[in-house]
Amino acid sequence: MYERSCAVDEVDYTRLLPVFILESPGDEDLRNGRREGEALSQMLKMGNVPVDYQIVTSSRSLIAALEQITDIFISENDEYWGGKGHLFLHISAHGIEGGNGIRLTSGETVPWEQLELELRRMNQEIGYLELDLPASGGTTKIARVMLCMSSCYGASAQVMHSGGPCPYTAVVGPVREIGWFDALTAFMVFYYQALHNGVPIPAAVRFMNQAIDLEGAFSYIIGAGVDAITLEDASFRGAKNK
DSSP states (O other): OOOOOOOOSSSOOGOOOEEEEEOOOOHHHTTTOHHHHHHHHHHHTTTTEEEEEEOOOHHHHHHHHHHHHHHHHHHHHEEEEEEOOOEEEEEEEETTTTSEEEOOOTTTEHHHHHHHHHHHHHHHHHHHHHETTTTTTTEEEEOOOOOOOOOTTGGGGGOOOSSSOOOOOOEEESSSSOOHHHHHHHHHHHHHHIIIIIIOOOHHHHHHHHTTTOTTTTEEETTTTOOOHHHHHOOOOOOOGG
16 A cells, blocks of 8 residues: 655645556666666655555566556545546566567566556456547546556557557657666656646656657657547646546
8 A cells, every 4th residue: 555645835745646666677677776666666755646666576466466556546546536536557677679568577578468458457447537528429438547668668558559448548658778767767757747746748758858868768648539638738646636
């Protein structure tokens, strides 16, 4: 269970949206004590952001962690966000060559197709947000998962849409190979802007690239069914979900 704390500030910290961090370090990372996800979780705690950090070493532990995240979010969504909350799912792992998925500590690979199945299960249990479409008079289902991929070519996770409601609100990640220090710095800036300052996702991504002086290194991809203007105007700080 993630921790919540109070602070005297203009931000209502009890309503900040949660960040769930799953990290699967490689052998060399473990030998050198290099854990980007753990460092990020400590920074978020200093900012009083509700954060849950777990190490996942295999496909089995990845699935178990996603199930646990689902249970935690369901139990607190109504209390803190009136049933309208989103969550940030941050996955820190090595990317597969060619950008076709991620590699876990065990050496197992998780292609995007497999991760998509797990995210669909997650969204089914959490429940999609149903938004009205004034132009057509209908509705659309929007996933509650903001997916942040801290892995080489993580932005390629955008392919996880084989039909039906898209399993993510948006994907944020690098379009190229990226070093751990650059990734850590960029995501620190991203969460600071998106959660603390309430900056919309597109602008927060621009701040990421500026922080590491690598234009276009990180990108965001809007999930199918999510209107670009809606995402541009949206604040994921949480306070607007009252």
